[in-house]
Amino acid sequence: xxxLVDCNSFFASCEQIFRPDIRGLPVVVLSNNDxxxxxxxxxxxxxxxxxxxxxxxxxxxxxxxxxxxFSSNYELYGDLSSRVMTTLEQFSPDIEVYSIDEAxxxxxxxxxxxxxxxxxxxxxxxxxxxxxxxVGIAATKTLAKLANHIAKKSVKCNGVCVIDDIxxxxxxxxKIPNNKVWGIGRRTSKHLSDxxxxxxxDLLKQNSQQLKKRYSINVAxxxxxxNGIECYxxxxxxxxxxxxxxxxSFGQKIVNCLELEQSVSQYASRACVKLRQQxxxxxxxxxxxxxxxxxxxxxxxxxxxxxPTPSNDTRQxxxxxxxxxxxxxxxxxVRFARAGVGLIxxxxxxxEQLDAFSPTQTIRSKQLMTVIDRINKIHCPxxxxxxxxxxxxxxxxxxxxxxxxxxxxxxxxxKV
Amino acid sequence: xxxxxxxxxxxxxxFIAKVAAGFPSPADDYIEKGLSLxxxxxKHPSATYLAVANGDSMTGCGIFNDDILIIxxxxxxxxxxIVIAAIDGELTCKFLNLTLKQLLSxxxxxxxxxxxxxxxxxxxxxxxxxxxxHKLCMH
Numbered sequence: 001x002x003x004l005v006d007c008n009s010f011f012a013s014c015e016q017i018f019r020p021d022i023r024g025l026p027v028v029v030l031s032n033n034d035x036x037x038x039x040x041x042x043x044x045x046x047x048x049x050x051x052x053x054x055x056x057x058x059x060x061x062x063x064x065x066x067x068x069x070f071s072s073n074y075e076l077y078g079d080l081s082s083r084v085m086t087t088l089e090q091f092s093p094d095i096e097v098y099s100i101d102e103a104x105x106x107x108x109x110x111x112x113x114x115x116x117x118x119x120x121x122x123x124x125x126x127x128x129x130x131x132x133x134x135v136g137i138a139a140t141k142t143l144a145k146l147a148n149h150i151a152k153k154s155v156k157c158n159g160v161c162v163i164d165d166i167x168x169x170x171x172x173x174x175k176i177p178n179n180k181v182w183g184i185g186r187r188t189s190k191h192l193s194d195x196x197x198x199x200x201x202d203l204l205k206q207n208s209q210q211l212k213k214r215y216s217i218n219v220a221x222x223x224x225x226x227n228g229i230e231c232y233x234x235x236x237x238x239x240x241x242x243x244x245x246x247x248x249s250f251g252q253k254i255v256n257c258l259e260l261e262q263s264v265s266q267y268a269s270r271a272c273v274k275l276r277q278q279x280x281x282x283x284x285x286x287x288x289x290x291x292x293x294x295x296x297x298x299x300x301x302x303x304x305x306x307x308p309t310p311s312n313d314t315r316q317x318x319x320x321x322x323x324x325x326x327x328x329x330x331x332x333x334v335r336f337a338r339a340g341v342g343l344i345x346x347x348x349x350x351x352e353q354l355d356a357f358s359p360t361q362t363i364r365s366k367q368l369m370t371v372i373d374r375i376n377k378i379h380c381p382x383x384x385x386x387x388x389x390x391x392x393x394x395x396x397x398x399x400x401x402x403x404x405x406x407x408x409x410x411x412x413x414x415k416v
Numbered sequence: 417x418x419x420x421x422x423x424x425x426x427x428x429x430x431f432i433a434k435v436a437a438g439f440p441s442p443a444d445d446y447i448e449k450g451l452s453l454x455x456x457x458x459k460h461p462s463a464t465y466l467a468v469a470n471g472d473s474m475t476g477c478g479i480f481n482d483d484i485l486i487i488x489x490x491x492x493x494x495x496x497x498i499v500i501a502a503i504d505g506e507l508t509c510k511f512l513n514l515t516l517k518q519l520l521s522x523x524x525x526x527x528x529x530x531x532x533x534x535x536x537x538x539x540x541x542x543x544x545x546x547x548x549x550h551k552l553c554m555h
Contacts, residue, residue, distance in 0.1 A: 020538070021505030086462035128463035128490045130540070405465065414500055415508040416471040416479060 001114065001137055002234075003105040004144040005088055005121060008132040008152065008159075010101035011039035014080050015070050017130040018404045018412045026067040030055050033249035034071055034398065054294075071397035079405040083129045091121050096234040102148075104141055106234050118160035138163040141232045142225035145182040146173075146200065166204075166228050173201040183222045188215060200226065240278040240348075246271040247340025249292070254336040260289060260329070261322045262388030267341040268321045269384055272314040275343055276373055281310035281361070284345035285317060287324040292337035301329040310347055311361045312369055317343075318386055457545050463490035465541065467500070467507070474498070474509055476522030483548045485509065489541040498543040503529065504536050509543060 007013060011029040016022055026044035028037050036052050047065050049058060055069075062069055081100045088095055094106035107117070118135040125133050136148030143163050150172065151161035163169055179189035181200055197203055204226035212220035221231040246267035254260050264287055275282055288302035303324035311317065321341055372382055402410035458464045469483045477498065479485070485500070493499050495514040500507055503519075510519035510529065518528040519537075531537060 018507075020502035020507060020540075023502075023505075083462040128460065130489065411484070412465075412467045412507065413470045414467045414485060415506055416469040416474045416481070 001107040001110075001139055002141050002144040003092075003107055003118065003121065004098075004136045004141070004148045005084075005103050005105065005125070005133050006136075006148050006152070007084060007101040008134060009039055009041050009045075010081075010131075011070075011072065011077055012041035012044070013131055014073070014077050015068070015401055016041070017080070019401075022068050026065060027070065028062065028067055029070045029072055030399070031072060033251065035249055038072065069399055071400040073397075073400050073403060075403040075406045076401065079403075080129060080131060084125055084131050084133070087125050087128050088121070090124075091117075094234050104144065104234055107137070114162045114164065115160060118162060119158070122159050133159070135160045136163075137161070139166075139228045140225040140230045142182050142222055143228065146176070146180070146226075149176070149180055166226075170201050173204065174199045176200045178203050181222060181226065183218055188219060191215075240280060240346075241274070242346065244271045244274050244282075244343040244346070245340060246274075247288075247338070247342070249338045250336065254339075255334075257326060257330045259388070260336055260339060261325050262386065262391065263339050264289070264321045264325050264341060265318045265384060265386040265388070266391070267339065268318045269314050269387060271341050271343050272312060272317055272369075273373065273376075275346070276312050276369055279349045280346040281312050281349050282317065282343040282346055283307060283310045284343075285320065286342045286344050287321045287329060287340075288342075289325070289329050289336050289339035291334055295335070295337075299331065299334045301331070303328055304344075309361055311365075312349065313361055313365045314369065314372070314384060316361075316365075317341075318384055322386060457486055457547075458488075459544070460488055460490040463541075464488050469509060469546070473521040473523045473526040477511070479509065479522070479543075479546045480548060483546045485543050486545040486547070487541040488544045491542045491544070493539050493542050500540040500543060502536075502538045502540055507540065512539070 009027075012027040015027055015029065024043065025041070026047055026049070027041040028044050028049060029039040030036065031038045034055055036054055037049065037058060038052065040049055040051060044067055047067070049061060049065075049067065077100060084101075085095070085097050085103055088103050088105060092105040092107060092110070094108075096104040098104055105121075107114075110117070114137050118137050122133055122135050125131060134148055134151040136144045136146065136151050137160075138144045138147045143166070147161040147163045150163075151157045151159055154161070176199060177189075178184055178192050178197060178200060179186070181203060184192070184203075192198075192203065197206060204223060206223055208220040208223035211223060225231050248263075248267065250263065254263065268285075268287075272282075284304060284306050286302055286304045288300065290300035291298055305320045305324055307316065307320060375382055402412070404410055404412050454461070465487045467485045467487060469479050469481060469485055472481060479498075487500050491497075493512050495512065497512050498509065499512045499519075500509055501512075501519060502508075508519075510521060513520050513528075516528070517531045519531065520528050
């Protein structure tokens with residue numbers, strides 16, 4: 001059996017933990033640079049505030065209902081996420097942290113009564129961290145996801161749903177649309193509906209071998225999993241990312257080339273840290289910048305750069321990215337709102353096939369990067385000069401709450 | 417608290433000293449990892465939050481304005497604990513008296529608060545230590 005533990009409206013709940021005055025009230029959290037609404041408390045959802053909509057379009061509605069609006073506070077969310085995950089570790093030796101706010105637990109071999117165990121997990125996480133969670137328990141990961149969905153939607157469940165005997169649930173499955181199933185994307189969902197496979201029940205009645213030919217092995221596996229046949233196990237070591245993107249909107253529009261180069265250098269540098277963490281080298285990268293959609297004449301340019309030799313050297317990647325900005329991406333007169341760097345072709349960092357005619361990344365360069373990463377972990381970060389010191393273009397986070405758990409100056413104050 | 421901490425870090429240097437001849441130092445068997453204030457003050461790291469005290473209602477038990485409170489949410493509060501309670505949307509620090517069903521201050525200036533079933537009160541955690549710094553060396 002697997003349990004999926006998922007935090008309820010994670011970002012919004014993080015904001016409420018240290019603010020008892022806004023618990024039970026509508027709260028929304030905005031994306032980077034206060035662009036879009038990315039999280040809504042239960043109360044905000046009930047008011048009909050839409051998800052993933054630009055903030056400026058919803059501002060009037062939010063003000064009308066007195067909704068509490070926050071910029072995203074990743075220091076706070078990261079800390080609370082790790083507290084939740086650490087708390088979950090006491091319930092199973094095998095846990096897969098699936099995202100910032102959810103984790104799969106393997107309950108194999110545990111001799112526990114499942115509804116009780118689910119409630120114990122829920123109660124412990126909520127008491128220890130303050131974070132409300134829902135728990136879904138079932139024979140496969142896909143069913144555990146579905147159980148979690150039911151636990152969240154149905155008041156009767158009290159936040160915990162166990163799917164043990166699948167046949168007993170067929171009536172419920174018949175009411176859940178197919179797109180609520182883990183692994184069924186928007187396009188597959190639409191295609192299935194066109195074939196009159198509307199509900200979860202319709203889907204699990206399909207012949208997985210037939211659908212395998214039409215879609216992919218993954219859709220076939222999903223159907224097997226819905227029937228209680230285990231196809232996915234816990235993934236404890238995250239798979240290395242196939243691409244790494246670092247991209248942001250600017251706090252202020254950028255109009256000069258040097259500032260655009262600085263921002264791109266910063267993103268390149270961040271992407272390189274991730275690249276080295278997963279022990280990969282980059283062969284091809286892309287650099288892009290745009291004016292954003294909400295202007296009269298939208299402008300967007302990108303460039304793809306193939307490095308002469310696979311590398312993880314921030315200096316080399318920054319220099320390639322800056323060159324791309326200078327030779328083609330930047331244009332005088334455009335007010336840039338957004339830029340990014342994507343490392344799109346990666347390879348594992350193993351002994352390279354030496355090309356007799358092209359230089360490889362030197363050992364000294366690799367050593368330098370290792371030292372920089374190590375220093376940045378312990379001390380104030382070393383930055384590459386091209387990232388700029390002023391960084392006028394940095395993110396807007398006007399409505400950010402204090403970093404209650406990670407900064408001494410931001411500790412919550414308690415009336416005594 | 418400070419003295420043993422200093423002593424241990426000096427001792428540590430002596431223990432680590434290598435003997436040139438390659439003969440292992442007999443003191444190596446006695447190496448301790450040093451003293452950690454986290455270990456002394458925090459029992460459940462992922463359930464422990466810090467907060468700053470604001471006010472003088474608990475001076476009688478040694479909690480003063482600007483002291484740092486160490487709050488453990490994993491402990492179930494019992495009679496006599498110092499707790500953090502959320503009352504009407506505000507975080508406050510008081511003694512929990514279960515026999516009188518009251519939250520008590522440690523300062524006669526402040527009257528007790530009755531715990532009624534209808535009032536909006538949640539116990540958030542138990543204050544297990546408070547820290548007062550007599551000379552600020554941070555921020």
